[in-house]
Amino acid sequence: MVLEIAILNVAAGREAEFEAAFHQASKIIASMQGYVSHQLQHCIETPSQYALLVNWATLEDHTQGFRGSAQYQEWRTLLHHFYDPFPTVEHYTLITENRAS
Known part of the structure; x- marks a missing residue:
């Protein structure tokens, strides 16, 4: 799984x-x-400021599938005019996870 993190100003x-x-x-x-x-x-x-955290099955599901889709154009129309400046988006993979018992 891949975690997309975007800081949205x-x-x-x-x-x-x-x-x-x-x-x-x-x-x-x-x-x-x-x-x-x-x-x-x-x-x-x-x-x-907001943080957007999206879990994707693969990096390509986000970078090629979503960003290359007609649905992304609709997403862009709804949201991109709010950003100042435009967000940086990065992708992460899990190394370790701990939870309270």
Whole structure:
């Protein structure tokens, strides 16, 4: 599994509008081949910043499948105009995981 992490800096004052659009966009990403799960986290210290965490089966499911799809164009239309600056997206693989007992 591959974890996509994107730090999303939303234009100040547009947070509620972004969250509503993201709720709509969530249906798009969740329908994609190789999609496993996602979370949108809101930063406590920086109110206009979010972290998007998406689990994909493979890197290609995100970089080729999703980004190369018509659905990505719809995602882009819904969300990309909120970002200032445009987010950096990176991908990670799990080395270790611990959980409280």
